[in-house]
Amino acid sequence: MPKSTTVGRLAVIGTGKIGQAAGKLWLHAGYEVVFGSRNPAGAAALAELGATVATPVEAARAADVVLLAVPGETVEELLPSLADALAGKIVIDATNKIGFAEGRWVSTLEPGLTEGRWMAGQLPRSTVVRAFSHIPDELLWPRGTEQALYWAMAIAGDDRAAMATLTGLIHDAGWVPVDIGGLDESGHLDPGGSVFHLFYTEIEMREVVGLTVAA
Ligand SMILES: NC(=O)c1ccc[n+]([C@@H]2O[C@H](COP(=O)([O-])OP(=O)(O)OC[C@H]3O[C@@H](n4cnc5c(N)ncnc54)[C@H](OP(=O)(O)O)[C@@H]3O)[C@@H](O)[C@H]2O)c1
Secondary structure (H helix, E strand, O other), X not given: OOOOOOOOEEEEEOOOHHHHHHHHHHHHOOOEEEEEOOOHHXXXXXXXXXXXXXXXXXXXXXXXXXXXXXXXXXXXXHHHHHHHHHOOOEEEEOOOOEEEEOOEEEEOOOOOOOHHHHHHHHOOOOEEEEOOOOOOHHHHHHHHHOOOOOOEEEEEXXXXXXXXXXXXXXXXXXOEEEEOOOHHHHHXXXXXXXXXXXXXXXXXXXXXXXXXXXX
């Protein structure tokens, strides 16, 4: 299948559950992927898949678009070291600052602050968009491949050009992108949001998030 974007090389920072699944989906779609790991030598299995493995800074420098897939609790410590390498680039933020309270998953950010808006504040020289944040890791790869383009993924961002690129990347990863709006409206895809850890078709998701206009 031809790729939907002109993105040359993607970086995935973090080689855990979400990073590996997302990176493998893009490799599967024919993209060049460089993983950023604290221990590049320990990620030999990813190199065997056809990816490059480097340090997080090297990976961010080498790519046009960068997926952040590191723990929400520690991402703040990592960002200063990456900020220069991420400047001027599209940063796809999958990270969640997540807690569990009164029987529900919740964002640990202050009420009213979305994860995407928080990240954009940390990386003012980058174009931050949100994706992957509401999809449980164990189904990201199988649904993106065995049931490609049946399941919706909510995406959000303020920059139209970046959102067009993200739309193509999510489509090529085997998911149907549903643009739920700008970063300030993106709480739906954050912990505790209306689509968090849930699966919908595109039509269903549009209803759930209150989008009345068809794609
Ligand atoms: N799991 C899910 O279902 C899911 C779904 C949606 C979103 N998310 C979000 O996506 C992000 C990644 O989740 P995940 O489940 O993929 O996490 P994970 O399996 O724990 O992987 C996180 C990766 O981040 C890297 N990392 C960098 N700094 C780290 C640090 N100080 N401590 C630990 N790891 C560090 C590690 O890769 P290296 O060792 O290679 O550096 C690690 O493998 C989180 O913010 C999470 O909230 C998770």
